[in-house]
Amino acid sequence: GDSVTQMEGPVTLSEEAFLTINCTYTATGYPSLFWYVQYPGEGLQLLLKATKADDKGSNKGFEATYRKETTSFHLEKGSVQVSDSAVYFCALSGNDMRFGAGTRLTVKP
Amino acid sequence: SAVISQKPSRDICQRGTSLTIQCQVDSQVTMMFWYRQQPGQSLTLIATANQGSEATYESGFVIDKFPISRPNLTFSTLTVSNMSPEDSSIYLCSEQGPRGYTFGSGTRLTVV
Numbered sequence: 001g002d003s004v005t006q007m008e009g010p011v012t013l014s015e016e017a018f019l020t021i022n023c024t025y026t027a028t029g030y031p032s033l034f035w036y037v038q039y040p041g042e043g044l045q046l047l048l049k050a051t052k053a054d055d056k057g058s059n060k061g062f063e064a065t066y067r068k069e070t071t072s073f074h075l076e077k078g079s080v081q082v083s084d085s086a087v088y089f090c091a092l093s094g095n096d097m098r099f100g101a102g103t104r105l106t107v108k109p
Numbered sequence: 110s111a112v113i114s115q116k117p118s119r120d121i122c123q124r125g126t127s128l129t130i131q132c133q134v135d136s137q138v139t140m141m142f143w144y145r146q147q148p149g150q151s152l153t154l155i156a157t158a159n160q161g162s163e164a165t166y167e168s169g170f171v172i173d174k175f176p177i178s179r180p181n182l183t184f185s186t187l188t189v190s191n192m193s194p195e196d197s198s199i200y201l202c203s204e205q206g207p208r209g210y211t212f213g214s215g216t217r218l219t220v221v
Contacts, residue, residue, distance in 0.1 A: 032209070043214040044152070044201065089151060096142055097203065097210050099152045 002027040006090045006100030013080055013107050021075040021103045023064075023090035031092040033057075033066050033073040036099075038087045047075075047088070080107045111136045111206050115213030122192055122220050129188045130216045132202035137182035139205070143175070146199040146215070155200075158185050192220045 007022040025033065035047040035057070048057030053068035062077045073090060085107050090100040112135045122128050132141065140159055144152040156164040156177055164177040178186045189196050197220045202213045 034209070044212045046209070046211075049209060093205075093210060096154055096157055096205075097152075098154070101151045 002031065002092055002094045002098050004090050004092055004098055004100040006103055008101070009103040009105065011103060011105045013105070015082055015107055015109050016079045017107075019075070019077040019080045019084075019105065021088055021090075021105070023073045023075065023100060025071050025073065025090075025092050027071075027092055027094060029094060031094045033064070034091040034093065034097075035062065035064055035073070035075050036089040036091060038089065038102075040086070044089070080105070082107045082109055111138060111204055111211050113202060113204060113211055113213040115202055115216060117216055118214060119217040120219070122218065124193050124220055126192055127188055127190045128192065128218060129186050130200055130202070131186050132184070132213050134183045134204050136206070139182070141179065141185045142203040142205070142210075143177060143185075143187045144201045144203060146201065148198070152201065155187070189218065192218075194220045196220050 003026045005024050032051045034049045036044050037047045038044050048059040050057040050066035053066055056065045064073050064075045087102045087104045089102045091097050114133045142157055143155040145155055146152045154167050155170045156166045158164040158177050158179040160179045160182050174190055176188045199215045199217050201215045203210050
């Protein structure tokens with residue numbers, strides 16, 4: 001069945017460092033791909049999404065490109081802030097939503 | 110996107126009791142989903158609930174433990190039955206709308 005594999009954390013970075021969180025997927029058909037973020041003590045929030053190959057989702061300085069040839073949807077940000085500290089989930093939607101294991105990011109001042 | 114109101118936001122329950130979680134959507138939606146997020150883990154799909162039919166459960170989840178109701182296109186409930194400490198998790202509902210998935214704010218359940 002459909003699944004998502006996400007790089008394991010935790011990831012600790014200094015402020016203004018470059019962030020990459022890897023995500024690859026397995027799916028039959030052509031799913032939409034998502035990144036969700038969960039800030040401490042809060043619910044799940046949609047960060048960005050892409051619905052077809054070569055689409056780039058972007059929001060709050062984060063970007064991810066839907067790469068069908070490598071079945072990937074890596075999350076990147078050029079300069080992280082302390083406020084970006086959260087757990088990030090890669091997900092895909094087919095008949096339902098499937099989530100990766102989550103990557104905890106801590107950004108230190 | 111639709112807005113989902115989920116309640117309760119948190120509860121502490123005695124083992125052996127049951128808790129019913131409610132989700133109200135501000136628009137009519139065909140499919141609703143219930144997820145569990147165990148401490149430090151990702152989200153796991155419990156079941157899919159369509160109005161007018163029985164919920165479809167994922168492997169490892171059964172109706173006797175997690176009965177679901179879907180009486181209309183804007184509302185659903187999940188009951189966690191005969192609770193044990195292992196049921197301590199965050200439970201979330203979700204809907205699939207034309208613009209994608211929206212999640213409720215979650216119910217943080219602690220079983221003591």
